[in-house]
Amino acid sequence: MVRNVYITDTxxxxxxxxxxxxxxxxxxKGNSGIQLHKKLEMLESFYASIIDSEKLxxxxxxxxxxxxxxxxxxxxxxxxxxxxxxxxxTDRTAFIFSTTKGNISLLENENSSIETAHLxxxxxxxSRFFGFTTEPIVVSNACVSGVLAIAVAxxxxxxxxxxxxxxxxxxxxxxxxLSGFNSFQAMxxxxxxxxxxDRNGVTLGEATAAVYITSNENKVQKVAVxxxxxxxxxxxxxxxxxxxxxxxxxxxxxxxxxxxxxxPEKLSYISAHGTATLYNDEMEAVAFNRLGxxxxxxxxxxxxxxxxxxxxxxxETVIAIESARKNQLVDSKGFTEMGTTHxxxxxxxxxxxxxxxxxxxxxxxGGCNTAVLFEKVH
Numbered sequence: 001m002v003r004n005v006y007i008t009d010t011x012x013x014x015x016x017x018x019x020x021x022x023x024x025x026x027x028x029k030g031n032s033g034i035q036l037h038k039k040l041e042m043l044e045s046f047y048a049s050i051i052d053s054e055k056l057x058x059x060x061x062x063x064x065x066x067x068x069x070x071x072x073x074x075x076x077x078x079x080x081x082x083x084x085x086x087x088x089x090t091d092r093t094a095f096i097f098s099t100t101k102g103n104i105s106l107l108e109n110e111n112s113s114i115e116t117a118h119l120x121x122x123x124x125x126x127s128r129f130f131g132f133t134t135e136p137i138v139v140s141n142a143c144v145s146g147v148l149a150i151a152v153a154x155x156x157x158x159x160x161x162x163x164x165x166x167x168x169x170x171x172x173x174x175x176x177x178l179s180g181f182n183s184f185q186a187m188x189x190x191x192x193x194x195x196x197x198d199r200n201g202v203t204l205g206e207a208t209a210a211v212y213i214t215s216n217e218n219k220v221q222k223v224a225v226x227x228x229x230x231x232x233x234x235x236x237x238x239x240x241x242x243x244x245x246x247x248x249x250x251x252x253x254x255x256x257x258x259x260x261x262x263x264p265e266k267l268s269y270i271s272a273h274g275t276a277t278l279y280n281d282e283m284e285a286v287a288f289n290r291l292g293x294x295x296x297x298x299x300x301x302x303x304x305x306x307x308x309x310x311x312x313x314x315x316e317t318v319i320a321i322e323s324a325r326k327n328q329l330v331d332s333k334g335f336t337e338m339g340t341t342h343x344x345x346x347x348x349x350x351x352x353x354x355x356x357x358x359x360x361x362x363x364x365x366g367g368c369n370t371a372v373l374f375e376k377v378h
Contacts, residue, residue: 005154006377008224009086009212010318013079014305015049015205018059024322027330028350032304034191034203043182047191048173049205049306051075070103072172072208076126079208080168084130087164087212087219094162095132097123098139098149098169100310105174126168134162140310142364143273144232145169146209147313150372151230153213163215169314170208177204177309184240186277192307194274194300194332195281195346197339202275205306209315220377225321228262228357229373231255237367242279246287248369249361253291256371262357267296269329269358271320274300275307276334280363285340296359299347303333313362313370324355324376 011019015033016026026033033049053071060074063081076097087093102119106112115121123136139149146169153165171177181187181202188201213227214220233255235248242248257264270293272284288294301316308315323330329351338346356378361371 003158003215005157005213005215005227006220006224007211007213007227007321008219008221009083010210010321011079011082012207012209012315012318013051013075014207014315015051016304018078020318020322023319027304027319030331030333032191032333033205034306043178046178046187047203049203050173051206070106072103072170073122073125075208076168076170077129079210080126080130080166083166083210083212089130089132090163091133092163093132094134094137094153094156094165095127096137096139096149096153096165096167097126098145098167098310098314099171100140100142100145101171101174101177104176105172108175141368142366143309144313144362144364144368144370145310146315147317147360147362147372148232148370149314150211150213150227150317151232151370154227154230157213157215165213166210167213167314168208168210169311171309171311172206173204188276191334192276192302193334194276194302195339195344196335197337199276199278199281199339201277203302203306205308207305207308207311207315209311209318211314211318222377223325224377225324226375226377227372228375229256229260230371232370235367235369240365242283242363243367244283246283246290248367249284249287249363249371250290252369252371253287253359253361256359256373260373262373264292267293267357267359268353268355269320269323270296270298271316271358271360272298272300273362274302274332276302282340283363284361285342285344288344289342294342294344297329297345297347297353299330299332301330313360317360320358320360324358327352327354329353
């Protein structure tokens, strides 16, 4: 018999707030973390959603007096701390860390070695802080990393390798990442507009998010969600461009539905990737239409948070879980008029709706795609 697997606890640290409650309140007000920032090397100005370092330091000082942590490390420790305090770590508890670039900014310091920027080094540092005894697992697969980490945790628990897992994801806005997206000419010259006819690129952001995943039915409360299906398919189309037919995303969602046994018409809501690039948003719209999901309410949270890279899938799952708990759809900020050839049901304005089943999707460089289906526990 396959184990049921649940997410019972969540948290996030973002420019909108350092816990779920403050993030939700800001989202409901329609306020974005995206602001105009001046001068960074090759860029005279750029829009991004960046955490205030002074506020972060003040918050971090409440959990540790140590001063040797990087900004990203502080964000990761701060987001995990409340979850760790609620649960007992055992030798059958997995620690899964998701990111794209991790501590890449350390390499800007000529005194730092390459090893200090290794993702495994960062994972071990966070793991040791909390006393995990198992070897950290790093999930780094472009921008699907955060949601893929949920699927990895689910599969490991169902296979009996672990009983429970803490999943944490994080990325920061670094000079390296900014220069990379700028070289692709993929950055928007205004706050991003997912799925809109005037969209013209990505707005970057930084955040951390964390969830606790377990198969222990005794830990499941009414606020939990069950992970009922997942799929991760690479379309092998292009190093940076998605399949024009949405093949990888189509098959990922199809796989998630097949595992879950859920009928597509029962789906209440889709938390999509929605980067606001021309090709990503078009590809998603094509895939959703191919699956007959074009009428399901869908949003992108990039207009609030920017694209937080490896953290995005987990952060957006955390917010989607909160949406389900509150039966509240969140506005797809930045969207005004349909800009994809295949119409989809973009959420315009906050709205109350019963949410029993929801889908989280993500797509990234290299043709990677991931979809995870969730059921609210009543």
